[in-house]
Amino acid sequence: MILDSELIVNPDGSIFHLHLKPGQIANTVILVGDPKRVNVFESLFTEVEFKIANREYVSMTGKFNGRRITVVSTGVGIGNIDIVMNELDALVNIDFDSREIKTTKRKLHFIRIGTSGSLQKDIPVNSYVISEKSVGFDNLLYFYDDGAEVVNEEFRRLLRILVGGHTIFLNPYVVDASPKLLKMLKSKDTFTGITITAPGFYVPQGRELRLSKKLDDINNKLSDFEYHGYKITNYEMESSALYGLAKMLGHEAIAICLIIANRLNKEANQNYRDKVKELISYVLYKITADET
Numbered sequence: 291m292i293l294d295s296e297l298i299v300n301p302d303g304s305i306f307h308l309h310l311k312p313g314q315i316a317n318t319v320i321l322v323g324d325p326k327r328v329n330v331f332e333s334l335f336t337e338v339e340f341k342i343a344n345r346e347y348v349s350m351t352g353k354f355n356g357r358r359i360t361v362v363s364t365g366v367g368i369g370n371i372d373i374v375m376n377e378l379d380a381l382v383n384i385d386f387d388s389r390e391i392k393t394t395k396r397k398l399h400f401i402r403i404g405t406s407g408s409l410q411k412d413i414p415v416n417s418y419v420i421s422e423k424s425v426g427f428d429n430l431l432y433f434y435d436d437g438a439e440v441v442n443e444e445f446r447r448l449l450r451i452l453v454g455g456h457t458i459f460l461n462p463y464v465v466d467a468s469p470k471l472l473k474m475l476k477s478k479d480t481f482t483g484i485t486i487t488a489p490g491f492y493v494p495q496g497r498e499l500r501l502s503k504k505l506d507d508i509n510n511k512l513s514d515f516e517y518h519g520y521k522i523t524n525y526e527m528e529s530s531a532l533y534g535l536a537k538m539l540g541h542e543a544i545a546i547c548l549i550i551a552n553r554l555n556k557e558a559n560q561n562y563r564d565k566v567k568e569l570i571s572y573v574l575y576k577i578t579a580d581e582t
């Protein structure tokens with residue numbers, strides 16, 4: 291039995307941070323960083339069951355093209371993904387009355403729709419990039435006992451060498467996206483590649499304002515990396531933890547991002563919101579066209 295202190299349930303029966311109750315989660319869950327992005331889904335859905343907000347977590351379940359879909363905003367960063375993934379999994383795979391883990395588990399499909407910085411000159415601003423592999427520059431997965439089992443060890447070793455094996459603060463982990471969701475979203479309109487999930491937006495992504503980075507020339511090193519046709523394509527801040535936790539919990543996960551800055555060409559699109567809406571429509575049509 292899972293104790294009150296471990297699985298905190300609010301007086302109204304909802305889970306601690308997300309304020310959602312069992313039964314409110316669809317099998318397809320779209321995760322977005324920006325809470326305002328949930329409004330875009332609201333404008334596109336034909337039906338909305340509910341919308342609920344607590345902190346940066348705005349959640350909504352509704353229908354698009356006849357498919358029940360849940361949308362949850364995660365805010366920025368890995369810590370939020372730890373909360374969102376554990377709470378969404380608990381809502382479907384733990385019995386809130388008995389506080390026991392259910393014997394029959396539900397498998398959720400998680401699709402993150404985010405924004406991102408390109409690490410390739412030929413992946414311009416406004417491109418869509420699917421993270422076929424995601425590299426954690428954070429250390430979340432190392433806290434989990436099963437972490438090592440979901441890591442792509444070949445790529446982990448290569449990336450560790452690339453970033454400088456001597457660094458004590460960086461031991462990148464690499465997790466693969468769901469092949470099924472990759473196939474569903476991939477098209478002539480998308481790039482695919484390896485995404486770096488950074489534990490910060492500034493120095494951890496090589497952005498120096500008043501403070502300098504420790505890793506010398508890191509963005510060019512990442513950009514030049516190539517192995518078996520794989521290249522490092524972009525930076526964002528959530529997908530490694532999403533992939534790792536989804537795999538450990540038995541769910542499918544993928545991330546697709548709109549490029550809003552190109553770090554090598556030194557370009558940025560500050561007016562990207564209409565483009566995010568186009569990406570959301572792209573994803574909604576792709577996932578509802580698919581029968582699975």
Ligand SMILES: O=P(O)(O)O[C@H]1O[C@H](CO)[C@@H](O)[C@H]1O
Nearest residue numbers: 323324366404405526527528
């Ligand atoms: O647009 P979202 O989904 O928030 O994604 C990206 O944007 C934020 C940083 O500006 C980080 O969360 C990063 O991953």
Ligand SMILES: O=c1cc[nH]c(=O)[nH]1
Nearest residue numbers: 405406407526527551
């Ligand atoms: O450069 C960027 C742009 C969006 N999000 C990031 O994490 N990095």
